[in-house]
Amino acid sequence: MELTSVYKVKEWLIQEINAxxxxxxxxxxxxxxxxxxLNVKTDDVYDAVDELITEQVLSNNLEEGASVKTLHxxxxxxxxLVSISKMIENxxxxxxxxxxxxxxxxxxSLDAQRLNLPEKALVTIIERxxxxxxxxxxYCLDKLPAEDLTCAQYQxxxxxxxxxxxxxxxxxxxxxxxxxxxxxxxxxxxxxxDASPHEGLMLLKLIHYDKNDQPILYSFNxxxxxxxxxxxxxxxx
Numbered sequence: 001m002e003l004t005s006v007y008k009v010k011e012w013l014i015q016e017i018n019a020x021x022x023x024x025x026x027x028x029x030x031x032x033x034x035x036x037x038l039n040v041k042t043d044d045v046y047d048a049v050d051e052l053i054t055e056q057v058l059s060n061n062l063e064e065g066a067s068v069k070t071l072h073x074x075x076x077x078x079x080x081l082v083s084i085s086k087m088i089e090n091x092x093x094x095x096x097x098x099x100x101x102x103x104x105x106x107x108x109s110l111d112a113q114r115l116n117l118p119e120k121a122l123v124t125i126i127e128r129x130x131x132x133x134x135x136x137x138x139y140c141l142d143k144l145p146a147e148d149l150t151c152a153q154y155q156x157x158x159x160x161x162x163x164x165x166x167x168x169x170x171x172x173x174x175x176x177x178x179x180x181x182x183x184x185x186x187x188x189x190x191x192x193x194d195a196s197p198h199e200g201l202m203l204l205k206l207i208h209y210d211k212n213d214q215p216i217l218y219s220f221n222x223x224x225x226x227x228x229x230x231x232x233x234x235x236x237x
Contacts, residue, residue: 005040009048012038014057017068024070028058061198072229074137079232081176083160084130084138084221087228093132097159100127100192102151114207114218115145122146126154126161129192132227136193139222148216162208165216174211180204180230183222193224200225 012034016022028034031045038045049066052058059069076087088095106120115123124146130138142161148169149161157164166172183201195201201222208217 005038005044006048006051008038009034009040009045010052013048013052017057022068024068027065027067070226072227074132074228075231076223076228077231078178078180081173083162084140085160088130088132088137091132093135096131096134098129098131098136100129102126102154104146104151111143115143115215117145124149124151124154126151135227137224137227139189139192141220142217143219144217161217169216171210171216173208173216176206176208178204178206186222189222193222195224195226202228202230 013022013028022028028049029037031042031049034040034045035042049058053060053066056069058066060066073091073093074087075091076082076084085095103125104122105125107115107117107123109119111117111123112119112121117123122145123143126140126142128140128142129136130140144161144165148171149165153168154161154164157167162173181203183203185195185197185199186201189195189201190197190199193201202225204219204221204223206217206219206221207215208219210216
């Protein structure tokens with residue numbers, strides 16, 4: 001089978017990336033330079049670059065052109081409950097937390113619905129940023145019944161929210177319902193995460209349940225898309 005010029009360009013770019021001649025974040029040589037080097041048409045180079053952008057080998061910025069896609073340092077599994085601290089530490093970074101606010105407020109109708117509480121029952125609200133070597137990675141907003149865990153109790157804990165709930169409320173998370181949503185620039189959260197207006201976020205909305213199917217905690221976790229990649233295993237039915 002005769003190899004096409006587009007294939008030739010794609011394979012050359014892949015080999016350049018594998019050999020580290022082109023590193024993550026590096027701009028590509030001009031289409032004309034690649035065409036001359038490989039003795040192909042510039043249209044073939046355009047097509048090859050477009051295919052590699054689709055395959056997520058390259059990324060494209062309207063202002064700066066095509067470049068080698070930046071690697072995601074963190075991998076978060078979707079098929080198991082893994083703490084964000086563990087995700088960070090698994091990649092050799094030091095995990096830490098910066099707190100934005102700790103408060104107890106009456107439950108809104110949405111809070112009451114999600115946590116199976118009477119309206120206006122007190123809810124503990126924890127707003128924080130999870131850091132890797134002082135680099136913001138995830139913005140977290142957590143809500144849970146104050147009767148299970150107060151702000152004062154949480155402040156006296158080891159900072160693990162699930163451990164604190166288990167210690168003070170004798171409740172253990174058995175599973176979590178999870179929704180995933182792609183989010184564009186959101187001024188408050190993007191600024192906290194040092195994300196540029198061009199950088200997207202991935203939102204994981206979780207409701208955690210105990211073994212009796214009672215909601216314990218619900219969370220909004222905003223992951224910086226440039227830093228975190230999600231992984232799961234899907235089995236056939």
